[in-house]
Structure formats: structure tokens, C-alpha cells
Amino acid sequence: MSVRVLLVDDEPLIRAGLRAIVDSEAGLEVVGEAADGAEVPGLVARLRPDVVLMDVRMPAVDGIRATTHLMSTVDEPPKVIVVTTFENDDYVYDALVAGASGFLLKRARPEEIVAAIRTVVAGESLLFPAAIRRLAAQHAPAPAGDGLASAGLTEREREVLRLMAAGLSNVEIAGELYLGVQTVKTHVGNVLAKLGARDRTQAVVRAYDSGFVTPSG
The missing domain is CATH 1.10.10.10 (Winged helix-like DNA-binding domain superfamily/Winged helix DNA-binding domain)
Incomplete structure (x- = not known):
């Protein structure tokens, strides 16, 4: 059974790149896309993704608010991986506090993106522990x-x-x-x-x- 992935990013080019990476990997499939966090609750309810790749900065509803809403309103929410341009983005730690399971940089290599998805789904190890330690500092x-x-x-x-x-x-x-x-x-x-x-x-x-x-x- 494939891991179902929802892509949330306001940049169509980023979504297209992520879709190409995810859909090319056996056992993973993109089930939907959104351009803003406001679309996430409805899509999650309809598509039931296992993982959401969530841009942390979006113009209307950002990734932190969208993640907070999912964690507080969905009985079995999907795992959320926030996606950001900068590792020291102030928003990232807030997203982790809100309930995200880890984060990815937009410049991450395809194999890192695939590994991140599999890591949070398995739930038996921490995604990028050294980076989380730096954010905590x-x-x-x-x-x-x-x-x-x-x-x-x-x-x-x-x-x-x-x-x-x-x-x-x-x-x-x-x-x-x-x-x-x-x-x-x-x-x-x-x-x-x-x-x-x-x-x-x-x-x-x-x-x-x-x-x-x-x-x-």
C-alpha cells in the first residue's frame, strides 16, 4: 500500500518538482496539491494523506497555522513535514512545536526528500536530530x-x-x-x-x- 502524500506550497514550480520526486518512487504517491494552508483541512478530510509536505511560509494561511489546525481538529492527523528555504527559519521551530514531525530544505536532494517521508511514516527515528538541536538552542x-x-x-x-x-x-x-x-x-x-x-x-x-x-x- 502506497504512502499518500499531499503537497502544499504557493509556488507551482516547487509543487511540480516535489510531485516528480515523490511519484517516481515506488510506494509513494501524490494524492493532491494545495497552494495555501487554507485549503489543507478540506483536502486532508477528502484525500486522507499519510504525509503533508507543507511550505512554512505562504501568503494567506502559513504552514504553522495550518499544522496547528490539523493537530487540533483531526482525530488521526497526517504526519507533517514543513518545507523551508532556510534551516534557521524562525518559523520552523514554531512549526515543530505546533505538531510537525520534521522539516526539509527546499534545496534537499531527491533521496533526502524520499528518506524524510519514509522516516516520519515509520516513526522510529527522529528526522534531522542535529538540526532540531540547533533550532532548540x-x-x-x-x-x-x-x-x-x-x-x-x-x-x-x-x-x-x-x-x-x-x-x-x-x-x-x-x-x-x-x-x-x-x-x-x-x-x-x-x-x-x-x-x-x-x-x-x-x-x-x-x-x-x-x-x-x-x-x-
Whole structure:
């Protein structure tokens, strides 16, 4: 079964390029396009995409507002990858906080775009962890102490969250902690549930925002 992708960008040339890349890859298909975030709710309801490639800056409804709306109104929202021109775009971290699962640069190579889609669909590793760490350094507050104390994470779950924030996949975490992969998946699921996070990107953003982990380490 193919991964269904919705393209949202106000530039027709960008949409055409993304469509060519996605449709040429086995197991991926573009099911629709939009030129503005205002069109996204209706298209998502009708087309049920698995992933939305969302331009972060659009003239009417931008990618942050569109992402926020999806996450708050759709029972099982698609994964959102925001697309931006600049890696240090102030909008990108806001989009991650709003619920996006990662981001892509518009100059990304075709294989990077395909890999990004597959990464967020699989949900077992973090999309571009080093870049997210840099964004957190610029935007996340630095509160004193452990802001996740009230979440009730066990010590093992805290270890897993730290390794998630470092960008390790479930398989890598299993190797680091000498655990089975299925056990790691269970711990990750518990972390997401206790933090109220939709996916591991949201859990990691929460970890940075709370001061549980810091961009420097």
C-alpha cells in the first residue's frame, strides 16, 4: 500500500518538482496539491494523506497555522513535514512545536526528500536530530531544573527520552541499553503517552522546552 502524500506550497514550480520526486518512487504517491494552508483541512478530510509536505511560509494561511489546525481538529492527523528555504527559519521551530514531525530544505536532494517521508511514516527515528538541536538552542527557553518531573517518567523512560533526543532510532536505543527492540518500542510509547506527545519529535521538543535535555548536551 502506497504512502499518500499531499503537497502544499504557493509556488507551482516547487509543487511540480516535489510531485516528480515523490511519484517516481515506488510506494509513494501524490494524492493532491494545495497552494495555501487554507485549503489543507478540506483536502486532508477528502484525500486522507499519510504525509503533508507543507511550505512554512505562504501568503494567506502559513504552514504553522495550518499544522496547528490539523493537530487540533483531526482525530488521526497526517504526519507533517514543513518545507523551508532556510534551516534557521524562525518559523520552523514554531512549526515543530505546533505538531510537525520534521522539516526539509527546499534545496534537499531527491533521496533526502524520499528518506524524510519514509522516516516520519515509520516513526522510529527522529528526522534531522542535529538540526532540531540547533533550532532548540535558538528558540527553546532554558528553565531551571527538570521540567518533566510531573510527567512521572520512570528512570528507564528518562534514559530512552534522552537517547531519542540524541537522534537514536529504536534499534540504536536497544543496542545502547541492551534491551530488545520491542521493549524499546514499549518504552517509547509510554514516554509519548505520559508527555501527551503525538510522536517522538513532539516528545523531544517537549524535552528541550522543559529543560530536561539541553541543546549542548
